[in-house]
Amino acid sequence: MSIFARTLGALAGAAVVAGCATVAAGSDAGQSALALLKQDFRSKGPATLERVTERDEAQQLCSQYPQERPAEVATRIESAQQKTIRPPADGNYLGSWQEGEKIAQNGRGMQSSDAIGGINGGNCYACHQITKQEISFGNIGPSLYQYGKLRGNSEEIVKYTWGKIYNAQAYTACSNMPRFGHNGILSEAQIKDVVALLLDPASPVNQ
Ligand code: HEC
Structure with missing residues (x-):
């Protein structure tokens, strides 16, 4: 073990001890896991x-309440996350559904083998059915097939769809869906394109 690693180990140990004094007993395991990550990764x-x-x-709140959480905790998370949503600068919410389909299909980005600052995909098919043409999809999230056809594209629906993709937790505390805009995974232009994929009447989603 190098001196450097030894020093980090000692610091991590100190953090665990300090943590135990202030956090509930149930989260000791979480504190140790965090210390291990910092030490070894x-x-x-x-x-x-x-x-x-x-x-x-x-x-932090989602880790504290991993299964169920009191209504006031959920509301606190959702209203704080609502404040992070930035509408498109030019007021135009819809881009190109063809580009949106490419983004939904693209699962690359933010991995150790990717370039820093590279363009990320949305990987939407990993969790959602979207078009009928793509038969390989995950089902952690609800099917988005015919999303626009079923809901229409009123201003309310357009803004909800934008906000949901921008920051899923603004509507569902502790959602499994990534916070694409808030965390800088997708750019404003890319979010416009996936919004168009879901809402454009010409998109295969709405046939
Ligand atoms: C890791 C899984 C995952 C990924 C990736 C993901 N989602 Fe989701 N999504 C979910 C889950 C789970 C829900 C349901 C819970 C919720 O509403 O947050 C959801 C809900 C939604 C909803 C709300 C549906 C409704 O009925 O109101 C929309 C719209 C949506 N996702 C769009 C997208 C788009 C577009 C992408 C890609 C840019 C995407 N999702 C990527 C998991 C995911």
Whole structure:
């Protein structure tokens, strides 16, 4: 063991002891896991250690209440996350559904083998059915097939769809869906394109 690693180990140990004094007994395991991560894992490319070890208030509350959470905790998370949503600068919410389909199909980005600052995909098919043409999809999220046909594209629906993709937790505390805009996974232009994929009447989603 190098002196450097030894020093980190000692610091991590100190953090665990300090943590135990202030946190509930149930979260000791969480504190030890965090200390281990900090001790043994390294950032590589865009896959940074901080993405795991530095949690915002929503993530901390979701870890504290992993299954069910009191209504006031959920409301607190959702209203704080609502404030992060930035509407498109030019007021135009819809881009190109053809580009949106490519983004939904693309699962690349933010992995250790990707370039820092590279363009990410949305990987939407990993969790959602979207078009009838794509038969390979996950089902952690609800099917989005005919999303626009079923809901129409009123201003309310357009803004909800934008906000949901921008920051899913603004509507569902502790959602499994990534916070694409809030966390800078997708750009404003890319979010416009996936909104068009869901809402454009010409999109295969709405046939
Ligand atoms: C890791 C899984 C995952 C990924 C990836 C994901 N989602 Fe989701 N999504 C969910 C889950 C789970 C829900 C339901 C819970 C919720 O509403 O947050 C959801 C809900 C939604 C909803 C709300 C549906 C409704 O009935 O109101 C929309 C719209 C949506 N996702 C769009 C997208 C788009 C577009 C992408 C890609 C840019 C995407 N999702 C990527 C998991 C995911």
